[in-house]
Amino acid sequence: MVRGEVVVIRLQLDIHDPHVQGMKHAQKTRRPALVSQVMRIGPLDPLSFYAAASEWFHGQRLYWSVPDEELTFVGLGAAAKIESVEHTRFKDVTREWEQLTANAFVHAEAEVRGTGPLLLGGFSFDPHKPSSSLWKNFKAASFTLPQFLLTRIKNETYLTVNYCIDPGDTLSDTWEQLNGLKEQLIHRSMCFNLSTKDKPVAVSVREHGRQAWLNSVEQAIAQIEQGLLQKVVLARSVEVESKSAFHPEPILDRLRQSQTSSYVFSIEKGESCFVGATPERLIKKKGGHVLSTCLAGSIKRGQTLEEDLALSHALLHDPKNRIEHQIVVQMIKQALGDVCTVVDVPGEPGIYKTNQIQHLYTPVWGQAKKNVSLLNMVEALHPTPALGGYPQAEAVRRIRDLENIDRGWYAAPIGWIDYHGDGEFVVAIRSALIRHRTATLFAGCGIVEDSDPQSEYEETLIKLKPMLLALGGHCE
Ligand SMILES: C=C(O[C@@H]1C=C(C(=O)O)C=C[C@H]1O)C(=O)O
Numbered sequence: 001m002v003r004g005e006v007v008v009i010r011l012q013l014d015i016h017d018p019h020v021q022g023m024k025h026a027q028k029t030r031r032p033a034l035v036s037q038v039m040r041i042g043p044l045d046p047l048s049f050y051a052a053a054s055e056w057f058h059g060q061r062l063y064w065s066v067p068d069e070e071l072t073f074v075g076l077g078a079a080a081k082i083e084s085v086e087h088t089r090f091k092d093v094t095r096e097w098e099q100l101t102a103n104a105f106v107h108a109e110a111e112v113r114g115t116g117p118l119l120l121g122g123f124s125f126d127p128h129k130p131s132s133s134l135w136k137n138f139k140a141a142s143f144t145l146p147q148f149l150l151t152r153i154k155n156e157t158y159l160t161v162n163y164c165i166d167p168g169d170t171l172s173d174t175w176e177q178l179n180g181l182k183e184q185l186i187h188r189s190m191c192f193n194l195s196t197k198d199k200p201v202a203v204s205v206r207e208h209g210r211q212a213w214l215n216s217v218e219q220a221i222a223q224i225e226q227g228l229l230q231k232v233v234l235a236r237s238v239e240v241e242s243k244s245a246f247h248p249e250p251i252l253d254r255l256r257q258s259q260t261s262s263y264v265f266s267i268e269k270g271e272s273c274f275v276g277a278t279p280e281r282l283i284k285k286k287g288g289h290v291l292s293t294c295l296a297g298s299i300k301r302g303q304t305l306e307e308d309l310a311l312s313h314a315l316l317h318d319p320k321n322r323i324e325h326q327i328v329v330q331m332i333k334q335a336l337g338d339v340c341t342v343v344d345v346p347g348e349p350g351i352y353k354t355n356q357i358q359h360l361y362t363p364v365w366g367q368a369k370k371n372v373s374l375l376n377m378v379e380a381l382h383p384t385p386a387l388g389g390y391p392q393a394e395a396v397r398r399i400r401d402l403e404n405i406d407r408g409w410y411a412a413p414i415g416w417i418d419y420h421g422d423g424e425f426v427v428a429i430r431s432a433l434i435r436h437r438t439a440t441l442f443a444g445c446g447i448v449e450d451s452d453p454q455s456e457y458e459e460t461l462i463k464l465k466p467m468l469l470a471l472g473g474h475c476e
């Protein structure tokens with residue numbers, strides 16, 4: 001088809017076509033324009049949509065759901081990418097997103113949270129630690145504006161199609177192609193049977209350097225006793241092998257069924273996929289309201305209701321765990337105090353349970369100061385002492401020194417941000433990086449003066465369980 005012909009037909013069809021509007025604007029302002037078309041569609045299982053899209057978008061899919069699946073996203077492809085490897089990564093992403101959304105045309109019947117232009121992605125834990133080949137596809141900051149974004153919220157399903165138009169672009173058939181593909185994706189998802197996807201069967205679990213990890217915990221305790229720091233989180237990794245390649249779909253399916261009080265996520269980058277179910281919110285922003293969460297201090301679940309309650313009670317009254325937790329509360333309260341006009345923290349922690357573990361839990365509410373963005377807050381918080389330690393800079397230095405793994409995006413902020421600057425970030429724990437037949441799982445523990453290396457080791461075993469089970473492994 002000749003491009004000129006398309007222009008004529010399109011302009012006759014609809015002068016308000018967002019694509020036409022966007023193109024004109026890009027030409028006028030000589031800057032890229034973003035066109036985002038939102039439509040409400042019939043009920044569709046987001047994971048079926050994710051799975052059905054594999055044919056077109058393998059290696060470029062994103063999955064995100066909040067506890068109880070009250071909000072689920074599936075992102076496919078990239079209409080735009082924002083990446084940074086600099087120490088200014090939080091500001092770089094904020095600036096580029098503001099620039100892109102300044103020229104956005106959103107076509108929607110009504111404004112619905114989680115639809116329209118929205119970035120999904122995250123950051124690495126420590127941009128100053130040299131990265132190994134394991135995480136080579138994951139940059140210090142990497143965000144995607146998906147070509148297709150499926151949003152399920154309050155039992156309604158929406159599909160956003162995003163498209164960036166450069167100033168030099170004339171009307172092409174890309175917009176039409178995207179709409180054609182949209183129909184195919186919806187149709188394919190409707191008839192997709194998730195149960196036909198190969199379920200993974202983990203056949204071996206390899207633990208590296210158990211003794212070395214116990215020694216590093218000993219060293220950390222000694223450093224804390226010397227007064228060099230108060231808390232440091234030390235993590236370790238295990239490798240799980242499967243007979244055939246791991247696919248994210250059945251793993252996500254198991255996680256969404258078993259980890260209903262967690263955020264379930266997957267981030268595909270080529271042949272690698274970072275997948276997990278984390279209970280830990282870092283920060284959520286909706287207008288001026290912000291909510292952060294202190295989650296630190298852990299104990300296993302009981303076999304019976306009585307035992308479970310007795311364990312919760314023991315955790316709530318255990319001095320070592322209370323200190324581990326309180327260090328997080330103090331830091332988050334202080335960090336939010338700098339970016340909020342009001343901060344509200346309950347005096348006593350509660351308990352947050354997942355299927356395998358229970359944690360001490362304190363929510364922190366705040367009212368954001370004007371001109372403070374969600375990513376400003378992520379920067380102010382990361383890493384909290386729940387994943388790093390206290391004091392922050394000293395703890396991060398000790399982690400670089402004591403840990404012999406590459407954390408990559410483990411324990412780092414991942415999440416979403418919309419074109420109003422609202423969104424939510426969690427810390428990517430209870431997670432694994434899958435590549436072909438291998439999955440690398442991560443788990444860490446908050447080390448304080450009264451820590452016992454063997455008990456901390458056992459705590460990592462509990463934290464590894466949900467991912468191990470989702471990968472088809474067994475736990476005693
Ligand atoms: C570091 C992890 O979890 C963190 C450490 C906790 C602890 O030591 O009690 C509890 C929750 C998380 O903040 C992990 O799961 O890998």
Ligand SMILES: [Mg+2]
Pocket residue numbers: 296297298324445446459
């Ligand atoms: Mg702990």
